[in-house]
Amino acid sequence: MSPHEVMRTYLVTGAASGLGAAVAGRLRARGDRVVTVDLRDADVNADLGTPAGRAEALAAVSGPFDGLIPCAGLGPQVPDHALIASVNYFGAMAFLDGCELVRGGAAVAISSNSTTIDPTVNADLVAAFLDDDEPRARALSGDLAGNSVYASSKVAIARAVRRRVTEWGSRGVRINAVAPGPFRSPLLQEGLDDPVFGPLIEALPIPTGEIGTAGEVAAVVEFLLSPAASYVHGAILFVDGGIDALLRPEAI
Numbered sequence: 001m002s003p004h005e006v007m008r009t010y011l012v013t014g015a016a017s018g019l020g021a022a023v024a025g026r027l028r029a030r031g032d033r034v035v036t037v038d039l040r041d042a043d044v045n046a047d048l049g050t051p052a053g054r055a056e057a058l059a060a061v062s063g064p065f066d067g068l069i070p071c072a073g074l075g076p077q078v079p080d081h082a083l084i085a086s087v088n089y090f091g092a093m094a095f096l097d098g099c100e101l102v103r104g105g106a107a108v109a110i111s112s113n114s115t116t117i118d119p120t121v122n123a124d125l126v127a128a129f130l131d132d133d134e135p136r137a138r139a140l141s142g143d144l145a146g147n148s149v150y151a152s153s154k155v156a157i158a159r160a161v162r163r164r165v166t167e168w169g170s171r172g173v174r175i176n177a178v179a180p181g182p183f184r185s186p187l188l189q190e191g192l193d194d195p196v197f198g199p200l201i202e203a204l205p206i207p208t209g210e211i212g213t214a215g216e217v218a219a220v221v222e223f224l225l226s227p228a229a230s231y232v233h234g235a236i237l238f239v240d241g242g243i244d245a246l247l248r249p250e251a252i
Helices: 018-029 051-060 081-098 123-130 134-141 146-163 165-170 186-193 197-202 214-225 243-247
Strands: 009-013 033-038 065-070 101-110 174-180 236-239
Touching (some): 009 018, 009 081, 018 214, 051 081, 065 214, 081 101, 081 123, 101 146, 101 214, 123 134, 123 146, 146 165, 146 174, 146 236, 165 174, 174 214, 186 197, 236 243
Parallel strands (some): 174 236
């Protein structure tokens, strides 16, 4: 870090592996301080799948932060579909709404390109998420396929981001989301190993030719956190090798 640069402090959930680890690594490499939250191997070890675990984690971190990246999430292959709902949506929103950011700070949420390519997104579940009704969301999730719960949680994340632009903007902070396609990570590997989801993932056409890496997604997250993205607010940025554009070429 040069003497003219200021060390910033970021909070990253799900930082023990995958995208969270890649984001934390990039931020630390440039000399910033990163506070991590995960089930294990983090500064704060907590279960974000429960209200009590989230409250414990929030009580253990001290802001304000320059940036917030709630990366903790579960894939569609997880047998407990209610847990997917709790971690992916409520685990992320607890930090987005519960952490203080400095003026000029930014948050980047993690959505997914499944929001547009999975036809099984469930409107009732999305509504339960956005109504902050975790008991109902968990109950609905128990009757849905894992991919439906996963995609619905990511739709709700994207809409929650866009609904906050006025409030967050008035506080001088930005909020955006990335919508990754498949990228190399332990979570993706679990999906590839699944007999149902593995063939579906491998069948996805990727215009760039290959599955991405966590580092490639983390680089976009880093950009959205930076002053270079100071006029980017409420955006959902696809980082998927062109999959969404290929499958929805007329969507703008």
